[in-house]
Amino acid sequence: MPPSSTGTRPAAPSRRPALRKTIEQIEHETESHGLTRSLSAFQLTMLGIGSTIGAGIYVMTGTAAAEYAGPAILLSFLVAGLACLFTALSYGELASTMPVAGSAYSYAYVSLGETFAWAVGWLLLLEYGISCAGVASGFSGYATSLLHDLGVQVPAFLASSTLHSTVTADAVQIAAGPRLDLVGATAVCVVTGCLILGAQETARINAAIVVIKIGVLLLFVVFGLGAMHRANWTPFIPPHQGGFRFGVPGIFRAASVIFFAYVGFEAVSTASSEARNPRRDVPIGIVCALVVCTLVYLLVASVLIGVVSYTRLDVADPIAIAVDAIGQPWLAILIKLGAVIGLCSVLLGLLYGQTRIFFTMARDGLLPPAFCRLHPRWNTPWVGTILLGVLVAVATAVLPIDIISDLVSLGTASAFGIVCFTVIWQRNARPDMHRPFSVPGGGVRIGSLWIGIVPTLGIAFCVIMGAPLFVDMARALLLGNPVPMILLGGYTVTGIGCYLLYGRRHSALRRTHDTGL
Incomplete structure (x- = not known):
């Protein structure tokens, strides 16, 4: 926007939150990012799979089945997978037209403006950074169990978080003790070191x-098929017990819980600036990763429920419980080893995605420049990676997984909804733009407004995923348990404060706007 004729610009504070980047600006910035383009479509797909299959299937599936859905957890996976499919297709179109780093943050900067972009970036910290603490907690549980099987005893106070939560009928009781989860924190530090070495090396690992x-x-599926019991599937949908416990409401509440299991697939979009051919390879990586992960989830969950009654699965290592029921001790050790190794790949993918999002935000001036400072040899944002690694390691040592998983899912649903909206906005604002990949299904026109079927369904399913979480938080508050709302409110207030005190004052786009450059 040009400056006024007097050479100055009115404050117009009401217009400032709508400051947007153009697609051309983002593409120009991407060409000068300094990162190395080295990732192929196969490596992007593997990044998505590695970031997705982790704590969701190894930990949260058992909790969701035992507390909410029973054997109908399979329907919950389909609901959550369908929600992610619509979002994945929307991501695919945006990645093909805007092959840039920053994922949903960059897309929101184009469609909704700087203030919303910051909000999305803050939500993505939940989805990537904070969820890493939950993944690392799952790693700690399986690693400790594996070491126990091998004759190595890890003291409980070195493998448990400082805060511990106990779930009752109407409340979550929080207690603190003299303990630190150093096992999980150490895993985060090792993964952080791998990320500093570079995207190509990380992709190979x-x-x-x-x-x-x-x-x-x-292998678990193959051996578990012969140990399944038909009785464990009856009733497929347990009778409704009020609230979101079982019945049809329980299916959707469980879907919102295991939505946590899908948070990693979009890590592919954060790698756009390091993909060899982002317009083609990123959409392929996103969709292929989601399809493969959903199929694996359905297979593993089917066997898990068939081998062990869902009432016994509200534990930190439900697959290990099922393997013990199969009666193959060697398989138990192998499954736990696979869980430990697999959760490391999730940490790699999620931390990678978070560092690239913060890298982009720092280039925009919304975060300190340390987050976009590149290593002279490896061309990675090494200082920001170390800072994030330390933050996640501390969160792992202190926070238990179950008090942050709902916040992660809520943040993910909000970010996904904005991605779907951005597709609709971009189609109306730039209808003639070349789109190597377009969402299928077309759309309808209301006057001159184009409403896409796939992105609209994506928004609707994101609401379906987020609503039970928020309702449960509100219900807990009314019943005298303010902990979930305090966490949500505290995180929101912290984000607002960081933007007002730092991001807004240092925004590169805002400085350009104010000076008329």
Whole structure:
């Protein structure tokens, strides 16, 4: 926007939150990012699979089945997978037209403006950074169990988080103790070191881990098929017990819980600036990763429920419980080893995605420049990677997985909904833009407004995923348990404060706008 004729610009504070980047601006910035383009479509797919198959299937599936859905957890996976499919297709179109780093943050900067872009970036910290603490907690549980089987005893106070939560009928009780989860924190530090070495090296490590992880899960399926009991599937949908416990409401509540299991597939979009051919390879990587992960989830969950009654699965290592029921001790050790290795690949993918999002935000001035400072040899944002690694390691040592998983799912649903909206906005704002990949299904026109079927369904399913989470938080508040709302409110207030005190004052786009450059 040009400056006024007097050479100055009115403050117009009401217009400032709508400051947007153009697609051309983002593409120009991407060409000068300094990162190395080295990732192929196969490596991007493996990054998506590695980032996705982890704590969701190894930990949260058992909780969701035992507390909400029973054997109907399979329907919950389909609901959550369908929600992610619509979002994945929307991601595919945006990635083909805007092959840039930053994922949903960059897309929101184009469609909704800077303030919303910051909000999305803050939500993505939940989805990537904070969820890493949950993944690392799952790693700690399986690693400790594996070491126990091998005759190595890890003291409980070195493998448990400082805060511990106990779930009752109407409340979540939080207690603190003299303990630190150093096992999980150490895993985060090791993964952080791998990320500093570069995207290509990280991709090679991740690809090897994914092959091992998928192989071990398929081995569990093969041996578990012969140990399944038909009685464990009856009733398929347990009778409704009020609230979101079982019945049809339980299916959707469980879907919102295992939505946590899908948060990694979009990590592919954060790699756009390091993909060899992002317009073609990123959409392929996103969709292929989602399809493969959904199929693996359905297979593993089917066997898990068939081998062990869902009432016994509200534990930190439900697959290990099922393997013990199969009666193959060697398989138990192999499954736990696969879980430990597999969760490492999730940490790699999620931390990678978070560092690239913060890299983009720092280039925009919304975060300190340390997050976009590149290593002179490896061309990676090494200082930001170390800072994030330390943050996640501390969160792992202190926070238990179950008090952050709902926040992660809520943040993910919100970010996904904005991605779907961006497709609709871009189609109306830039209808003539070349789109190497377009969402299928077309759309309808209301006057001059184009409404896409796929992105609209994506928004609807994101609401379906997020609504039970928020309702449960509100219900807990009314019943005298303010902990979930305090966490949500505290995180929101912190994000607003960071933007007002730093991001807004240092925004590169805002400085350009104010000076008329």
